[in-house]
């Protein structure tokens with residue numbers, strides 16, 4: 153039977169309530185873990201970051217965070233995880249550069265579900281290898297949140313990630329499992345995590361991999377990453393960050409003809425997608441001001457290598473899904 157949030161549990165909406173939750177959890181975590189070690193896959197997303205910060209407060213160096221860079225993260229993300237957790241919070245952080253490993257495995261694979269499976273399976277393999285290198289781990293921490301428990305078709309149900317093998321079955325530590333997303337954010341803010349981490353838009357597990365449509369190539373993946381960084385920068389500058397639910401760029405696997413400096417070009421289009429939704433089951437398209445779209449087009453076509461066109465996806469869900477694959 154699914155676990156239930158205690159009916160008496162107050163909704164965490166203020167810094168004071170967050171502080172009380174943190175104090176209670178820190179005590180409970182100390183009790184549960186004692187002097188043992190805990191392993192956590194730290195993606196840099198809101199949920200795993202909040203779990204990491206809570207555990208750092210409770211058990212400090214007994215927490216081992218593993219950040220796997222699979223090459224499909226947004227620009228600046230691995231650096232931010234290192235800066236926040238290793239440099240500022242003094243966490244015991246293992247950074248794994250697995251970029252080549254993932255991209256080699258994905259080379260030539262164009263089927264979206266196959267791509268997801270490869271990314272999920274490879275992630276488990278890398279994490280398993282790191283777990284085996286650690287001595288004395290007894291617990292595995294996870295950023296499970298309440299919607300993951302109550303919604304069988306929630307966003308995380310997309311994860312095609314299997315589990316760790318039998319001999320690596322640790323006891324679970326899930327300190328935010330009864331919290332809703334907005335509560336996790338209030339707690340994260342109170343724990344001192346930066347706003348860019350706490351108010352992050354949703355980001356799929358397979359990352360930019362599902363936005364580099366078809367078989368991923370390194371140069372096209374860079375076009376996704378660079379155009380995404382420009383879009384995020386411009387949304388922040390124009391007050392759209394935090395207002396629009398999810399926004400990103402897609403680079404399809406075909407080229408079209410263009411012209412630059414008097415010569416014909418053969419390059420990719422970049423598609424911009426910006427949507428609003430409550431639960432990701434349906435979505436509407438953000439009405440981006442036309443001059444911002446023109447400015448984005450100008451920047452992306454001039455700053456991103458291999459791109460000569462920009463398109464705006466006007467499709468709500470249904471009929472389009474939020475991601476392109």
Ligand code: XMP
Pocket residue numbers: 268307308310311312354355356357358362398432469472473474475476
């Ligand atoms: P779609 O494309 O199905 O997306 O309309 C709905 C929400 O789910 C996210 N998404 C994923 N999240 N792994 C994830 O963790 C995935 O494979 C995946 N595919 C889609 C998507 O970004 C949107 O927020």
